Amino acid sequence: MASAVTILAVDDDPLSRELLTDALRPLGVRVLTAAHPDAAMQLVESERPAIVILDLMLPDRSGLELTSEILQLAPTTDVLLLTGHYTPESAIEAIRLGACDYLTKPIQIAALRARIGRLLEDLHKRLEAARLETALVRAHRFEGMVGHSAQMLELFALIRRVGPHFRVALIRGATGTGKELAAAALHRQSPVAAGPLVVCNCSAVTESLFESEMFGHLKGAFTGATHDKKGMFEAADGGTLFLDELGDLPFAMQSKLLRAIQQQEVRPVGANASRKISCRVIAATNRDLEAMMGAGEFREDLYYRLSMVELHLPPLARRMEDFPYLVRAFLERYATEYGKTLEGITPRAQAVLARHSWPGNIRELENVLASACMMAETGMVDVRDLPAFFQRNTTLAEPTPSPPSYDEMLPLAEVERRHTRWVLHQLQGNKSKAAEVLGVTRSTLYRILGESP
Numbered sequence: 001m002a003s004a005v006t007i008l009a010v011d012d013d014p015l016s017r018e019l020l021t022d023a024l025r026p027l028g029v030r031v032l033t034a035a036h037p038d039a040a041m042q043l044v045e046s047e048r049p050a051i052v053i054l055d056l057m058l059p060d061r062s063g064l065e066l067t068s069e070i071l072q073l074a075p076t077t078d079v080l081l082l083t084g085h086y087t088p089e090s091a092i093e094a095i096r097l098g099a100c101d102y103l104t105k106p107i108q109i110a111a112l113r114a115r116i117g118r119l120l121e122d123l124h125k126r127l128e129a130a131r132l133e134t135a136l137v138r139a140h141r142f143e144g145m146v147g148h149s150a151q152m153l154e155l156f157a158l159i160r161r162v163g164p165h166f167r168v169a170l171i172r173g174a175t176g177t178g179k180e181l182a183a184a185a186l187h188r189q190s191p192v193a194a195g196p197l198v199v200c201n202c203s204a205v206t207e208s209l210f211e212s213e214m215f216g217h218l219k220g221a222f223t224g225a226t227h228d229k230k231g232m233f234e235a236a237d238g239g240t241l242f243l244d245e246l247g248d249l250p251f252a253m254q255s256k257l258l259r260a261i262q263q264q265e266v267r268p269v270g271a272n273a274s275r276k277i278s279c280r281v282i283a284a285t286n287r288d289l290e291a292m293m294g295a296g297e298f299r300e301d302l303y304y305r306l307s308m309v310e311l312h313l314p315p316l317a318r319r320m321e322d323f324p325y326l327v328r329a330f331l332e333r334y335a336t337e338y339g340k341t342l343e344g345i346t347p348r349a350q351a352v353l354a355r356h357s358w359p360g361n362i363r364e365l366e367n368v369l370a371s372a373c374m375m376a377e378t379g380m381v382d383v384r385d386l387p388a389f390f391q392r393n394t395t396l397a398e399p400t401p402s403p404p405s406y407d408e409m410l411p412l413a414e415v416e417r418r419h420t421r422w423v424l425h426q427l428q429g430n431k432s433k434a435a436e437v438l439g440v441t442r443s444t445l446y447r448i449l450g451e452s453p
């Protein structure tokens with residue numbers, strides 16, 4: 001329960017300590033205070049507070065140094081920093097060191113209580129999750145992302161922590177690992193969540209049009225510029241610009257992009273003055289930027305600017321703890337989408353899926369399960385509902401493909417049904433086309449499949 005939670009407030013200013021104590025007590029927590037880092041460390045050791053609130057400016061050493069010390073001694077402590085001089089850089093630095101949040105002074109009681117309230121809630125959930133250590137704990141979700149593995153829970157925590165502070169961020173990971181989803185999560189956790197999230201796919205823009213796409217153009221700036229056009233930066237003003245496939249950004253555009261990010265201004269093609277903008281920038285790529293820098297294809301200065309906050313999405317094969325949760329989430333989603341009542345997936349089918357290496361990561365898994373849901377009838381998704389690839393590659397499903405045994409001598413109706421489903425799968429579920437290919441009417445097709453039209 002929250003009442004058992006201890007909070008330690010560290011500040012050399014007695015008034016501040018008093019204010020913090022008064023502000024926190026109504027939350028039903030035990031509040032301890034310390035004026036000096038040494039006293040604070042002693043209390044951390046003896047009392048193990050769940051939350052420590054630290055002033056950034058302390059005698060002897062900085063709040064940042066003390067943060068590292070505390071986390072070394074008690075790694076699960078939530079450290080919240082207070083400062084009179086907020087800069088996004090120091091906030092990012094604090095979060096990098098493991099602080100969980102950052103508040104500005106003068107202390108606003110309502111804001112402080114709200115933050116602490118959230119921390120207490122998280123703490124409560126963590127305790128509860130630890131208690132409910134069963135395989136059936138509900139899938140963890142964060143901003144539309146399903147994740148249960150340590151890597152994903154850490155990623156969710158990082159997004160939550162940097163969301164309020166970042167100006168630029170870089171998301172890396174192989175294809176289909178969820179980079180775009182992570183970018184949207186970061187935007188939604190930012191103070192501009194209500195503003196636009198503009199997506200620019202760098203690989204889809206031709207080199208000659210890049211400048212105009214990003215920064216806009218004036219009427220008559222070039223042949224074909226029949227009217228003024230806003231660029232993506234301006235469209236993202238007051239929100240976030242998501243630069244997807246950053247590795248495909250033409251080299252000539254990289255310095256222009258860096259300038260726009262640093263100056264927070266853009267000059268439309270054909271204009272002779274710049275326009276001020278304010279937007280956050282999230283870039284994503286699956287390319288090896290270090291190798292590209294080595295080959296002179298990617299600018300180091302842009303890389304260092306973007307990688308101040310870097311998120312990594314691990315490949316699915318390296319976080320198979322997430323696998324059952326993802327499977328369940330996709331089955332639920334697609335069963336609903338196709339209007340089917342599916343109870344789940346058979347252990348056999350799940351085992352067959354789990355043995356695949358998933359080079360296409362979560363997107364590949366999602367596609368496979370969407371197709372399986374389409375093929376499956378009411379009940380459980382089984383191996384026969386999976387794409388042909390999995391049936392060929394599974395010794396579990398078909399231990400001896402030949403010679404034919406009596407068991408495999410199927411009734412004609414079953415052959416008809418299997419063949420029909422196979423054709424339908426090849427045609428992405430298009431029933432009209434399938435009927436045409438099979439030379440039957442749509443209603444015959446429905447009858448074979450045992451469905452009502």
Ligand SMILES: Nc1ncnc2c1ncn2[C@@H]1O[C@H](COP(=O)(O)OP(=O)(O)OP(=O)(O)O)[C@@H](O)[C@H]1O
Pocket residue numbers: 144145146147173174175176177178179180181182286326329362363366
């Ligand atoms: N953790 C997750 N939970 C649920 N769905 C996910 C998760 N990660 C990814 N997805 C789904 O997988 C698909 C691919 O995700 P996304 O487009 O974000 O990947 P990406 O890394 O941007 O891929 P690419 O490099 O190919 O552009 C999307 O349909 C997305 O909704």
Ligand SMILES: [Mg+2]
Pocket residue numbers: 179180244
């Ligand atoms: Mg993507």
